[in-house]
Amino acid sequence: MNVKAEKVQLKYGKDFALKDISFELSGEKIYGLLGRNGAGKTSLLSILASFREPSSGTITINGEIPFENAKVMQQVAFLYNKDYKEESDNVIDMLEDIQRYRPNFDKNYAEYLVDRFKLDRKKPIKKFSKGMQSSLNVIMGLASRAPVTIFDEVYLGMDAPSRDIFYRELLEDQGKHPRIIILSTHLVSEMDYLFDEVMIINQGTILLHEEIDTLLAKGATITGNADLVNDFTSNKKQINMQELGTAKSVTIYGELSDDEREAALESGLDLAPVSLHELFIHLTEEEN
Numbered sequence: 001m002n003v004k005a006e007k008v009q010l011k012y013g014k015d016f017a018l019k020d021i022s023f024e025l026s027g028e029k030i031y032g033l034l035g036r037n038g039a040g041k042t043s044l045l046s047i048l049a050s051f052r053e054p055s056s057g058t059i060t061i062n063g064e065i066p067f068e069n070a071k072v073m074q075q076v077a078f079l080y081n082k083d084y085k086e087e088s089d090n091v092i093d094m095l096e097d098i099q100r101y102r103p104n105f106d107k108n109y110a111e112y113l114v115d116r117f118k119l120d121r122k123k124p125i126k127k128f129s130k131g132m133q134s135s136l137n138v139i140m141g142l143a144s145r146a147p148v149t150i151f152d153e154v155y156l157g158m159d160a161p162s163r164d165i166f167y168r169e170l171l172e173d174q175g176k177h178p179r180i181i182i183l184s185t186h187l188v189s190e191m192d193y194l195f196d197e198v199m200i201i202n203q204g205t206i207l208l209h210e211e212i213d214t215l216l217a218k219g220a221t222i223t224g225n226a227d228l229v230n231d232f233t234s235n236k237k238q239i240n241m242q243e244l245g246t247a248k249s250v251t252i253y254g255e256l257s258d259d260e261r262e263a264a265l266e267s268g269l270d271l272a273p274v275s276l277h278e279l280f281i282h283l284t285e286e287e288n
């Protein structure tokens with residue numbers, strides 16, 4: 001499977017929600033889509049899911065434009081915070097319905113997940129709590145086994161144990177049935193271990209798209225004597241700084257060679273890794 005965006009723009013009236021988005025997702029991996037409020041995540045995902053057409057540029061899935069293309073859309077599952085307040089069907093009716101248009105849907109797996117999340121099979125979905133409705137979205141997304149599965153902040157309202165079940169089942173099922181999974185989230189520190197690749201979107205543009213290991217290797221926090229830290233970081237991209245009396249701590253983003261690391265340690269500086277959460281905060285902060 002392959003998902004490709006080329007120079008995608010999306011306008012709401014005169015305002016650009018997406019300015020110039022290009023990327024390629026190839027390979028059955030879990031992709032984390034991170035961005036601050038209003039960055040454009042839902043706008044981008046709703047184009048991928050054919051809910052909208054871009055104002056300009058193209059999105060293709062396996063080389064085909066998904067918009068109003070039934071064959072492609074069968075391959076894409078988009079789960080988001082749907083409003084179920086009118087939904088009088090129960091879980092079982094709902095799952096039977098989905099089976100009709102999801103060719104890879106696994107009914108037994110869906111039933112297993114209903115038990116795992118302890119959902120009432122008879123209650124109308126409109127009477128479910130917000131977290132239960134989110135669990136239902138997770139069940140539909142996982143059991144559909146669509147080659148492109150998109151979860152747009154689908155965990156909203158789910159308590160910590162339920163989110164943990166989601167993450168465990170996601171990893172286990174992805175291991176058995178690999179597909180392209182896109183997770184948009186604000187819960188960066190809680191979900192970072194799930195991602196193979198990360199895309200950060202900021203103000204309608206892609207700030208970065210990297211494999212998680214490459215991305216994390218680019219961040220480092222250098223702490224020590226302020227003058228030494230200044231010397232070491234002066235030619236680097238600095239994304240955060242803290243003064244600690246005569247000491248200083250600077251977070252940088254960029255390649256550090258082995259020689260540079262060695263030199264830093266030899267001069268008494270301390271080098272610490274940076275979490276995805278910190279990188280996300282400082283990189284999007286700086287851009288603003």
Ligand SMILES: Nc1ncnc2c1ncn2[C@@H]1O[C@H](COP(=O)(O)OP(=O)(O)OP(=O)(O)O)[C@@H](O)[C@H]1O
Nearest residue numbers: 012013016017035036037038039040041042043044
């Ligand atoms: N239906 C709409 N009409 C007009 N503007 C919209 C509409 N939907 C979104 N926008 C604007 O487009 C921009 C991107 O919004 P979008 O919902 O894609 O962001 P997001 O990254 O999903 O945000 P959040 O994390 O808060 O859900 C924002 O400036 C938002 O105000």
